[in-house]
Amino acid sequence: xxxxxxxxxxxxxxxxxxxxxxxxxxxxxxxxxxxxxxxxxxxxxxxxxxxxxxxxxxxxxxxxxxxxxxxxxxxxxxxxxxxxxxxxxxxxxxxxxxxxxxxxxxxxxxxxxxxxxxxxxxxxxxxxxxxxxxxxxxxxxxxxxxxxxxxxxxxxxxxxxxxxxxxxxxxxxxxxxxxxxxxxxxxxxxxxxxxxxxxxxxxxxxxxxxxxxxxxxxxxxxxxxxxxxxxxxxxxxxxxxxxxxxxxxxxxxxxxxxxxxxxxxxxxxxxxxxxxxxxxxxxxxxxxxxxxxxxxxxxxxxxxxxxxxxxxxxxxxxxxxxxxxxxxxxxxxxxxxxxxxxxxxxxxxxxxxxxxxxxxxxxxxxxxxxxxxxxxxxxxxxxxxxxxxxxxxxxxxxxxxxxx
Numbered sequence: 001x002x003x004x005x006x007x008x009x010x011x012x013x014x015x016x017x018x019x020x021x022x023x024x025x026x027x028x029x030x031x032x033x034x035x036x037x038x039x040x041x042x043x044x045x046x047x048x049x050x051x052x053x054x055x056x057x058x059x060x061x062x063x064x065x066x067x068x069x070x071x072x073x074x075x076x077x078x079x080x081x082x083x084x085x086x087x088x089x090x091x092x093x094x095x096x097x098x099x100x101x102x103x104x105x106x107x108x109x110x111x112x113x114x115x116x117x118x119x120x121x122x123x124x125x126x127x128x129x130x131x132x133x134x135x136x137x138x139x140x141x142x143x144x145x146x147x148x149x150x151x152x153x154x155x156x157x158x159x160x161x162x163x164x165x166x167x168x169x170x171x172x173x174x175x176x177x178x179x180x181x182x183x184x185x186x187x188x189x190x191x192x193x194x195x196x197x198x199x200x201x202x203x204x205x206x207x208x209x210x211x212x213x214x215x216x217x218x219x220x221x222x223x224x225x226x227x228x229x230x231x232x233x234x235x236x237x238x239x240x241x242x243x244x245x246x247x248x249x250x251x252x253x254x255x256x257x258x259x260x261x262x263x264x265x266x267x268x269x270x271x272x273x274x275x276x277x278x279x280x281x282x283x284x285x286x287x288x289x290x291x292x293x294x295x296x297x298x299x300x301x302x303x304x305x306x307x308x309x310x311x312x313x314x315x316x317x318x319x320x321x322x323x324x325x326x327x328x329x330x331x332x333x334x335x336x337x338x339x340x341x342x343x344x345x346x347x348x349x350x351x352x353x354x355x356x357x358x359x360x361x362x363x364x365x366x367x368x369x370x371x372x373x374x375x376x377x378x379x380x381x382x383x384x385x386x387x388x389x390x391x392x393x394x395x396x397x398x399x400x401x402x403x404x
Contacts, residue, residue, distance in 0.1 A: 013041045021215065024165075031165045035219045037172070093137060096159075097123070100140040107143070107349050108191060110305035122188045129185035131170035135192040138163035139351070142199050146350050157203050164196055171223070193223055194310055198342075199351035201358060213359040214324065214366075217335065221321040224314040256298055263380040264294050267337060270330065270373055285319040289334055292316070293341075300341060306349055309342050329367055333377060336363040340384045360385050 012023025013030050015038050023030050029041035105118040126133035141160035145153040171193065174186050197220045201213050256264070271286045292315045299308035323331030336359070343356025360381060367378065 015041060024161075031161075031168070034165065034168050035222075037222070096137045096140040096144075099144055100136050104136075104140045104143045107351060108195065108306075110307045125185045125188060129174070129182060129189075131167040131174060132185045132189045132192070134163045134167035135171070135189045135196070138167065139192055139196055139199075142196065142203060143350060145203060146199075146353070160196070160203075161200075164193075164200075167193070168223075175223075190224055190314065191310065194220055194313060195349075195351040197223075198355045199353070202354050213355065213362050214327070214332070214335075217359065218321065218325050220313060221316060221324065225318060225321070256294070256301060259380075260297055260301075263337070263377065264290065264297065266376050266380075267334065270333075270377065273373070274330065282319065282323070285317045286330065286334065289316050289320050293334065293338060296338075296341060300344055306345055306352070309338075309345055309352075312338055312341070327366065332363050332367060333374070333381075336360050336367075336381050337377075339363065340381060343385070357385060 011025050013025075013033060015036075016023035016030065016032050021032060023032060029038075032038075033041040101119055101123060105122070106115070108118050109115050122132070123136065126136055138160045141156045141163065145156035145160065148156065167189070171186070171189055174182050174189075178186065197216050201216050268287070268290055271283060271290060274283050274286070292312055296308040296312045299311075320331055320334075324335060339356045339360035341356070342352060342359065345352035346354060346356055364378070364382065364385075367374075
């Protein structure tokens, strides 16, 4: 029997090796260090000479080729321009844009009124903001991958990863330099990036991905901290009519079912127990996060769109994100509740397929319910997860998908 091909990174950067996660070995900086904003991406293990010719250019060296107004003139005279690293993968940008404009955009709409926004307005914005263009091309490429079998699917996954890595750093820069001119593009890219980040763990699960759903969620939280800045200093600048413009949090007329209400009350009760330890700051952060989550559960009770799910991601405080990064048990328990909400999208949004189940399962494996007070919350999470399994939502790996 032939040996199984090696999928782990042997020559990754020092940060990734220390954290025991897969490095793309394409730095410095590698994509993990870019997304986590880690400085000093260094490589102690030197890449062997026989691999030097197979290694792709680093992320810093990948640039978008300028539009040529005439024939390319090279050292040997007139001829076709050299291919960019992305073109060598054999995927045309026009194919990806067509995919986004005809199918992929629908998976981002939360109402009929948003169809024009995502199909026409956002692509027009992307012509002026390259990080948004790279974002929607990445999402379209990953969407195509869900409709194909291996090895063809892998080509589109690799393309999606390339575009995603190209969008991240410019996106961070835009968030830190928010203006009336880029506010709409940053706003749209935050939604696109969230969809990409939720889809990646499942699409790459069979190709050596070691980061896991919790790791990906930390990245999403960090990126979406900029959304709160948009809503704080740029609310009057936003022209896109998207769900998270601010109106989402005003209406709370819906009622929760008794089961969910009881589960959230128990979560709040557990949070109040932390006050006895004197950590009032963390108690307040958790209280707000749970209240936002309660509102999102109420919204989702009469709507199957992704607004209640995505809005919570952009609402949480940095202190909560730090708790997730440290794998704090109570913050992970709260995240598991949100994972149940995410599982509601399984079956009607391709980028959320199996994501909620994967996240909750990973969290449950890491939590040890020694306290009986915790067991009630964990039992609710397990029961809700089991009900989703019984409905047959989602499947592991890459399978053909017809839903948006």
